[in-house]
Structures are given as structure tokens and as C-alpha cells.
Amino acid sequence: MSAVEAKLAELGLTLPEVVPPLAAYQPAVQSGVYVYTSGQLPMIEGKLPVTGKVGAEVTPEEAKDLARTCALNALAAVKSVAGDLDRVKRVVKVVGFVASASDFTGQPGVINGASELLGAVLGDKGVHARSAVGVAVLPLDAPVEVEVQVELTEA
Numbered sequence: 153m154s155a156v157e158a159k160l161a162e163l164g165l166t167l168p169e170v171v172p173p174l175a176a177y178q179p180a181v182q183s184g185v186y187v188y189t190s191g192q193l194p195m196i197e198g199k200l201p202v203t204g205k206v207g208a209e210v211t212p213e214e215a216k217d218l219a220r221t222c223a224l225n226a227l228a229a230v231k232s233v234a235g236d237l238d239r240v241k242r243v244v245k246v247v248g249f250v251a252s253a254s255d256f257t258g259q260p261g262v263i264n265g266a267s268e269l270l271g272a273v274l275g276d277k278g279v280h281a282r283s284a285v286g287v288a289v290l291p292l293d294a295p296v297e298v299e300v301q302v303e304l305t306e307a
Contacts, residue, residue, distance in 0.1 A: 207256025219265030
């Protein structure tokens with residue numbers, strides 16, 4: 153077990169299976185020492201636990217937990233191409249999308265769920281640049297979607 157997966161276990165988390173693509177793309181690709189994940193939905197065992205807009209059908213607290221799940225799914229996607237999460241040198245950038253009710257403006261707080269998970273699991277390597285964007289709708293009516301870019305150590 154890698155040190156990162158041991159830290160996940162210490163936090164009571166396990167790395168899920170990579171979420172299979174919903175269309176014509178790969179969950180993650182590597183280019184040089186960088187891994188770029190596709191947008192990760194908060195799928196748990198192949199299903200969305202909640203659907204709808206944040207600030208309407210979904211509370212900001214629920215959405216923050218869903219963003220955490222997205223980040224966990226992103227780590228699984230990174231591992232699928234890197235082979236070992238201990239190769240993560242640093243998280244470079246996180247982009248979070250929040251399907252928002254028209255008057256909801258708390259997107260940064262929602263995406264904190266992803267950022268906080270990456271920090272808890274990776275420590276200083278999890279500190280990153282970030283965007284949190286409100287959108288009208290996401291695939292499958294998901295409330296949140298997160299993509300992650302990481303730099304790896306040389307193999």
C-alpha cells in the first residue's frame with residue numbers, strides 16, 4: 153500500500169475503482185510528468201447519490217461532500233495512469249463546476265470539499281491553484297464536477 157493510500161485509510165477512506173467514461177474520453181491522461189483528469193462526477197459505485205442544483209434541491213453542505221467524492225474519484229483516475237499515488241509531486245490545479253440555482257453564489261465553499269480532501273491526503277503536495285465555476289447544468293444532472301491536474305515525480 154502506498155503512503156498516500158495509507159493516509160486515505162487513516163482518514164477512513166478507500167480509493168474507489170476508476171469511474172468508467174460516460175462518453176468518448178479517458179478518465180485521465182499523462183503528458184510528460186503531468187496527469188490531467190477528465191471531469192469527475194461524485195459517482196459512488198456507479199451511481200450519483202444526489203442530483204439537482206446546489207441552492208435548490210441540493211444543500212451547499214451536501215454539495216461540499218459530493219466535491220470531496222469527486223476529488224477521491226480524481227485520485228483514482230490519477231493512479232490509473234501514474235501507477236502509484238506516491239509519485240504525485242504536487243497538485244497543480246483544481247477546476248470545480250457547481251450546477252447552481254440562479255441565486256447561488258457559494259461555489260468556492262462547495263469546491264472546498266475537493267481542496268480540503270486533497271490537502272488532508274497529500275499535505276503540502278495538495279496545495280493548488282483553483283477555479284470554482286457556477287454552471288446551469290452538469291452531465292446526468294450532477295450537482296458538482298471536479299477535474300484535477302497533478303505533477304508527478306520522474307518514474
